[in-house]
Amino acid sequence: MSRARRASTRAPLWLLLPAAVVLGGLFLYPMYQLGLLSVLDFTQAQVSGGQPTRFVGAENYTRLLGDSRFWEVLLSTVLFAAACVLATLAVGAGLAVLLTRVSRIPRLLLSLAAMAAWAVPAVSGSTTWMFLFDTDLGFVNQLLGIEGFNWMYDRYTAFGLVGAVVVWASFPFVMVTLYAGIEAVPKSVLEAAALDGAGAWRSFWQIMVPILRPVLAIVVIQSVIWDFKVFTQIYIMTRGGGLAGQNLTLNVYAYQQAFASSEYGRGAAIGVVMTLILLAVTLVYLRALRRSGEQL
Amino acid sequence: MRLRLAAAAALALTITACAPSTSAPAPGATDGGPRTGALKVWLFDEPNRAPKEAVVKEAVTEFTAAHPDTTVDVQYIAVDTRSERFKGAFNDPASAPDVVEYGNTDLPEYATAGGLADLGAVVGNWPEGADLAADAKASATYRGTLLGVPWYLGVRALYYRTDVLAELGLKPPATLAELTSTARAVRAAKPDMFGVAVGGKYTFGALPFVWANGGDITSIDSAPSRAGLTAYTALIAEDNCPPQNCADLTGGKTVELFASGKAAMGILGNFNRAAVDAGAAKGRYAVVPLPGLTAGSIAPAFAGGNNLGIMKNAQRPALAADFLTLLASRKYQARMYDAMGNLPTLKPASAEVVAKDPFVKPFVDTIGAGTRFVPLDPGWGKIDASAVLPTMIEKVATGKATVDEATTEAAKLIDEALTP
Structure with missing residues (x-):
């Protein structure tokens, strides 16, 4: 009896083992290495064995946190990511609702268009948008009659354009996920609300959004993580951070400061800080959800 | 397994052969190593490699004729992944080549990794070594040790449109101040054209202004450096090259502007000739x-180029020295110019090249007047990668900072990056 019970309490551990092995190999070990690198003086000379590796403690962190440039970049990254998340959610949710309202053919066309945008690799997408918005020869500038207008010259038009590309590439995920969620909302509930006199707006906010909350949570966390880590679009469209670095985001900054200049210890420190920020954002969001009564 | 044993045996031979017999203060690369067998050579792969390969083949034939029982195994390595290949060779002596070609700005990285052999004795014993320009030698010297033989150079000079200047009755500028006034005159007369194409990300276009004024990268906040930067950034303005168009241009983009006929002048390299001849500016x-x-x-130009070196763990250093000096000789430098348009580093070779092709004269004159180089320090890679100088120029060009503010900030970053 007792042996059987012990076996049954151990069973979950055995069942978790494959996942634990995979996570340990693919997640924990690299995280450990990242943390280790971030407390070492580790540059190209150490990689190729020309100089011994040196433990520097928190020096990489103190230098990073003491750098005013880092805080500027962090602030613009947070604001840029927040704007992108909001825009992605608004566009994705709006089109998801639209999908449920239109007939089959337009729905198919819209889905196909969105899938195409989703499927385009970030590098190709960014480059295509660059062609469209080229200063002298771009289609958009010629259409608007503003040849010679450089979208990348002003900090905010540059961020706006890059943001549009980020949203364009990431709204399909939000749209598809929310569309599936909306389709799963029981029709009877909506009918009951309609009978009670609720309009479209009211039934969206008071019926659909609460039912969709778990789906929304996933979509929001995904978007936050994606948009916080945006690299390709910024790197390609603003040629590595924009005029005088005005469009740097944290990932491009890390690449520039650390990997392109072979300061792997410093880069690892930035990586750890980014991971902590994302973890914190995710935890705060999950807590807020839990407090509002939702079990995840 | 047998191969590895053979390699280990060869390595052991090399070590035993060179360590005790040397009388030089440090075991130099010229001593020892088998005088027969396969010499391994790494050269850079290039988009149009066939002419280069033909010249190298010729050198190999000459070399093997003079050195019985040797073969030369030339590998062309991709420029993009050269860093990884070199790191691998530094880490694993058995797979290391003997002679290598490397970019002269990569020198500090390889030097700190301790991978290149001292060539002081090799060049000292090489009759043609005396013909190497001092600037070129300095660009291959790291902390007092000569780690390479400059093989060829590329420098920039002022390209100008003969038709545009003649039409406006202007002469090619004779001073930097005249360059500015000529550029403005062109733009005033032809508002759809830029006077001289300049760019915020075009570091090697801006540095000659700094150097001509007596400044340098390591003293970027000094008065002479500031004077140079003021002159350069004043060109990124409505009356020459408007910030909207030019503040974020790279050197490559200025080549496009000049080649397409959009700019009357440009600071372009001898290596840009083909690009210009392919555009509207051809013949004009x-x-x-x-x-x-x-x-x-x-104005002192930046001397970019490639060196030939010998790996510290080369197995045949003596043979390597012979092959290196052959490839770097006047004869093959001149051949390499014919094949690839690379400017020679030996004075007699450049004289020969100028006599054949007058196009080269302004570039050779520029080299003769003295060239400059980026700081030979592993920190330069960091300054370059974190775009310290372009950021500084762009801040001034877009009016985000004054020259004084931008240079003070850049000087701080440069000081931090360079090892004390």
Whole structure:
């Protein structure tokens, strides 16, 4: 009896083992290495064995946190990511609702268009948008009659354009996920609300959004993580951070400061800080959800 | 397994052969190593490699004829992944080549990794070594040790449109101040054209202005450096090259502007000739050295180029030295110019090249007037990668900072990056 019970309490551990092995190999070990690198003086000379590796403690962190440039970049990254998340959610949710309202053919066309945008690799997408918005020869500038207008010259038009590309590439995920969620909302509930006199707006906010909350949570966390880590679009469209670095985001900054200049210890420190920020954002969001009564 | 054993045996031989017999203060690369067998050579792969390969083949034939029982195994390595290949060779002596070609700005990285052999004795014993220009030698010297033989150079000079300047009755500028006034005159007369194409990300276009004024990268906040930067950034303005168009241009983009006929002048390299000849400017341009402060002087140019070196763990250093000096000789430098348009580093070779092709003269004159180089320090890679100088220029060009503010900030970053 007792042996059987012990076996049954151990069973979950055995069942978790494959996942634990995979996570340990693919997640924990690299995280450990990242943390280790971030407390070492580790540059190209150490990689190729020309100089011994040196433990520097928190020096990489103190230098990073003491750098005013880092805080500027962090602030613009947070604001840029927040704007992108909001825009992605608004566009994705709006089109998801639209999908449920239109007939089959337009729905198919819209889905196909969105899938195409989703499927385009970030590098190709960014480059295509660059062609469209080229200063002298771009289609958009010629259409608007503003040849010679450089979208990348002003900090905010540059961020706006890059943001549009980020949203364009990431709204399909939000749209598809929310569309599936909306389709799963029981029709009877909506009918009951309609009978009670609720309009479209009211039934969206008071019926659909609460039912969709778990789906929304996933979509929001995904978007936050994606948009916080945006690299390709910024790197390609603003040629590595924009005029005088005005469009740097944290990932491009890390690449520039650390990997392109072979300061792997410093880069690892930035990586750890980014991971902590994302973890914190995710935890705060999950807590807020839990407090509002939702079990995840 | 047998191969590895053979390699280990060869390595053991090399070590035993060179360690005790040497009388030089340090075990130099010239001592020892088998005088027969396969010499391994790494050269850079290039988009149009066939002419280079033909010249190298010729050198190999000459070399093997003079050295019985040797073969030369030449590998062309991709420029993009050269860093990884070199790191691998430094880490694993058995797979290391003997002779290598490497970019001269990569020198500090390889030197700190301790991978290149001292060539002081090799060049000292090489009769043609005396013909190497001092600037070129300095660009291959790291902390007092010569780690490479400059093989060829590329420098920039002032390309200008002969038709545009003639139409406006202008002469090619003789001083940097005249360059500015000529550029403005062109733009005033032809508002759809830029006077001289300049860019915020074009570091090697801006540095000659700094150097001509007596400044340098390591003293970027000094008065002479600031004067140079003021002159350069003043060109990124409505009356020459408007910030909206030019503040974020790279050197490559200025080549496009000049080649397509959008700019009347450009600071382009000898290696950009084919690109310009492929554009609208073909047949309507000439080249003069970029002028300095006074008439007749030349602004110091950045001497980019490639060196030949010998790996510290080369197995046949003596053979390697013979092959290196052959490939770097006057004869093969001149051949390499014919094949690839690379400027020779030996004075007699450049004289020979100028006699054959007058196009090269302004570039050779620029080299003759003295060239400059980026700081030979592993920190330069970091300064370059974190775009310290372009950021500084762009801040001034877009009015986000004054020259004084931008240079003070850049000087701080440069000081931090360079090892004390």
